[in-house]
Amino acid sequence: MPVIVWFRHDLRLADNPALAAAVATGDEILPLYILDDATSLGGASNWWLHGSLDALAGELARRAAPLVLRRGPAADVLPALAAETKASAVFWNRCYEPLSIARDKALKQALVASGIEVKSFNGGMLAEPWELQTGSGGPYKVFTPFWRSLAARAPFAAPLPAPKKLRAAAHFPSDDLSRWNLRPAKPDWAGGLRAAWRPGEKHAAARLSFFLDELVAGYATMRDFPAMEGTSRLSPHLHFGEISPRQVWAAADAASHATPDAASGVMSFLREVGWREFTHHLIYHWPEMVDHAWKPEFEEFPWAHDDALLAAWRRGRTGYPIVDAGMRELWSTGYMHNRVRMIAASFLVKDLLIHWRRGAEWFEDTLVDADLANNRAGWQWVAGSGADAAPYFRIFNPVTQGEKFDADGQYIRRYVPELARLDNRHIHRPWEAPPATLAAAGIELGATYPKPIVDHARARERALAALASIKKG
Template sequence: MLEKTVIVWFRKDLRLQDNLALYEATKENNVILVYIHAPDEEDMGMGSAELWWLHHSLKALQEELQNYHVPLILRKGSSQEVLQQIIKETNAAALYFTKRYEPQISERDQQISNLLTKQGIDVQSFHSNLLFTPGTVRNKQGNVYKVFTPFWKQARQQVVEKPVPKPKHITSKLPSDFAVGQLDELGLLSAYPWSDKFNRYWNPGEKGAYTKWRDFSQDAIEHYDDQRDIPSKEGVSKLSPHLAWGEISTRSMWYQSKEKLDLVSNEEGEGDRYKQIESYLRQVVWRDFAYHQLVSYPHVINQPLKDAFRAFPWLKNTEALERWKSGMTGYPLIDAGMRELWETGWMHNRIRMITASFLVKHLLIHWLEGAAWFRDTLVDHDLANNTMGWQWVAGSGYDASPYFRVFNPILQGEKFDKDGDYVRKWVPEIADLPNKYIFSPWTAPEKVLTQLGIKLGQTYPDRIVDHKAARERALMAYYEMKEIKNM
């Protein structure tokens, strides 16, 4: 006999495996599975690329639920109003959901929980999208970690809750006149036809996520530390969009990686394999670190974590910003990264750091401008990670790269794209240049450029700034900020 009707409110946990809210709700209950599209309730809105991903992720979830003969209820509008309406229509007695930790979302969830509890609804929230509940990994003084390495060391000692399996069965009985809702009615796909491109690169949904994880964990993870900074190689997992929408459980990834580490540690002479796998686990924990920072300092989404940077003399330069966005800066490594982003909705992490540094240091444009562009064009946009990444590059976050460390896009190319394969792929106008000129085409003799049909300023743009001059200007701005702070 079914105990009660429980609404399971899907959000950024679009999976059946290790979904605690779903797992607990399906224990002898009638379950109503719901997704509510409420973009205005998000802290910084939602970008077009991530909405494309959401559309296809919801479609994949619907298909997976067909195996259980259960519909996914789709609605658009105020989360509170929609939930109250569904409770009324289905006579539901409980609401279960996975916790989210973005400031505005967290506040909204608390308001909904308080209201429904007063109305006699059993509201339960579950932690299953991160390894650790934000704020629980603290130092000996009980304070939040501001530096990642000690956070990582402490996290390694923490107990990660074991993942739960998929439900064996889901019972979902709806009133005969209840409207399920259609995916297209949510209006997730923008006027810009992202799908023409993205379908070639991505397979959203839980099944795609676990297929990608299986392939990566069987081989590439054992070369991860050696190859993760080389953008021309398939050295990273590319699981970030799946993680952003909760299509795969980090706890499952953690335990499977730990099992692999335990096996490797017992094999003689396997220290390098251990290092490779552990390096990947560090990146998984870095994602947790971003959420710990977000919960502890919620203002970081639009304010510098270090107060001194409130006085930084950022420049307004619309033309320079547009050239950066479109991959037309004249610096091939920067342009390759920005074009990869526009084409695929994703960018290699090493290149993210270099392109972001170029914006805030070479061009002196506020990091919020870059964060907004990434938010609109990344299929893996995640508020905590995007914010932390930009504050790290800008030097305004904790455990950040010092502002006075200015990446040289030429040397970075020579170091991480040694043969120019990445640049040649994304900047075909200069693909025939010899390696010695591929990262700085303006240094090529005019004869070489003419022979290859390259005319700087026409077939490929002149560089937007001189690196040396831009570096000096950035350092002057930094010291100006410090003087203002000390006045």
């Protein structure tokens, strides 16, 4: 009578509380992953999922405990497999998205009713959403006091080691991962993803080590410059649970003590880990924010509906080089530098007045780190409609932002090669370049590179007028 360990956003063996608890029972272990189309991922995330599952299956196979893959609604697949295997228990690590919470509650009730033990664990958070409360007893709405409360709980429990051995259950039929068609074939658009990323627990650990050894000391300042390698690039590994926040915190804290000069960079980095916690805290307490403005007055905001402008933004054809570079980095690599994410998002919701939800949906289809809580909270932060959001009147100027954070145009030249020969003076505003300069750089505005699809100054005034309209209401 095996214990089923249901893997979800925890595709790792180390610091996996559900797996460790199952091993501690002394019973046979049956590792399981269910591809549930009801919680389907975008194309880039599916590409990553294939690699992550392949890596997890390899580690489990080395411990003679093959990963069972099943596809279908988890509400049907899990009880059926429990009956098929005569499982005594099902263990999993908790998820915090609204659909996952509802699904897990119903599953637990059904399994317990059929005599199967169910246990869930915290495998993905430093603190559970209900553990941190304000002085008045409610959930936090502002990040800074949330962060103070979270950081005050450190040190956190030490990460659990990966089990060296597993007592595997008997063989049960499993789907063939390749037949899930998670990776594109015709056409194969994933070349840039393959060049940029290596999914899997081992690669997550290696990336963390590299970041802490080579980059973290300069993180506080270098993280804003997209042409530089200054960020951790751990977000997809964290989203798929190839590494846990506890592992990240423990390693970063150790690096801070080992190298005091890195302490400020470590703290700046851990604050970003704290922001990830905050977004999951928000989505747990306010699940409606997935689709609706956290600030109710923004439900009346006069959004524009222009598919042509949305398409230009998606393709990186807005005529604003830093925005276009970011959107093309996203399409090519499944990732966008965080500073540029803010610039590109601000351009969509404020310069184009297109609903933040349209941007969030595009990111969820194209990002390898498309985490629901992080993504929706991030978009609402930029839109001004979220918890602890940037004020709506803070409208990023895509020209000055580019000049500040990509002064010599390295990032733009990398992802917008048609501008590569343009001088630094004009690369952020090619429409101001003299005709001879454009010709010498091989640029014909409106042909080889688009003219700006909106005038930023006018768009800014339109955005402020739209905000004023809901404030009056």
